[in-house]
Amino acid sequence: QKEVEQxxxxxxxxxxxxxxLNCTYSDRGSQSFFWYRQYSGKSPELIMSIYSNGDKEDGRxxxxxxxxxxxxxxxxxxxxxxDSATYLCAVNMISAGGTSYGKLTxxxxxxxxxxx
Amino acid sequence: xxGITQSPKYLFRKEGQNVTLxxxxxxxxxxxxxxxxxxxxxxxLIYYSQIVxxxxxxxxxxxxxxSREKKESFPLTVTSAQKNPTAFYLCASSIFRGPGETxxxxxxxxxxxx
Numbered sequence: 001q002k003e004v005e006q007x008x009x010x011x012x013x014x015x016x017x018x019x020x021l022n023c024t025y026s027d028r029g030s031q032s033f034f035w036y037r038q039y040s041g042k043s044p045e046l047i048m049s050i051y052s053n054g055d056k057e058d059g060r061x062x063x064x065x066x067x068x069x070x071x072x073x074x075x076x077x078x079x080x081x082x083d084s085a086t087y088l089c090a091v092n093m094i095s096a097g098g099t100s101y102g103k104l105t106x107x108x109x110x111x112x113x114x115x116x
Numbered sequence: 117x118x119g120i121t122q123s124p125k126y127l128f129r130k131e132g133q134n135v136t137l138x139x140x141x142x143x144x145x146x147x148x149x150x151x152x153x154x155x156x157x158x159x160x161l162i163y164y165s166q167i168v169x170x171x172x173x174x175x176x177x178x179x180x181x182x183s184r185e186k187k188e189s190f191p192l193t194v195t196s197a198q199k200n201p202t203a204f205y206l207c208a209s210s211i212f213r214g215p216g217e218t219x220x221x222x223x224x225x226x227x228x229x230x
Binding site: 004034036042043044045046049088090103104106107108109 | 156157158159160161164174206218219220221222223224
């Protein structure tokens with residue numbers, strides 16, 4: 001079982017629609033969760049971070065965290081062609097010794113295409 | 117302008133050659149990281165450093181080496197022992213206050229084998 005798994009893509013949505021990106025993780029003790037956006041050939045840029053159960057909204061983006069289900073999602077409202085990119089889910093996994101140094105474990109990414 | 121710089125943007129390695137990738141940050145961040153990304157894959161951690169003169173292996177350290185002599189700099193050497201080095205290499209940094217600090221990425225170096 002992969003430690004961080006994202007829904008397989010590619011995901012294609014029409015302009016103006018809601019894009020839903022999902023991520024599950026294996027370590028129940030994980031504390032911090034991040035969504036990065038990566039355009040082709042570029043480095044990842046942070047979109048959202050979330051630490052507590054529930055929703056966190058920032059503009060057109062909403063991150064949702066459910067620690068009991070070990071599930072984190074990203075919703076993009078009013079999707080635009082400029083949102084077309086690979087979205088990476090990253091989870092702060094707790095090491096076997098019970099400590100965490102800030103190591104992030106990344107999912108494989110979901111490619112999103114928003115078509116006009 | 118604060119940020120993370122990586123150089124070169126593209127690097128070509130001949131068989132048996134060691135090459136060094138540069139990573140510099142002026143964000144006053146404590147922690148620095150090196151990741152490798154293969155096509156269609158997520159990021160995998162190579163090495164990380166929380167403080168000067170200290171670093172730890174990540175998940176795929178074999179064939180790589182690092183140093184952390186200055187807070188601002190964390191160079192990565194890809195040695196000849198790394199048999200499949202072609203990848204996109206990303207350097208990141210964070211303020212190390214504990215678990216979950218956000219990592220910010222440099223622009224990356226693409227390494228190709230001749």
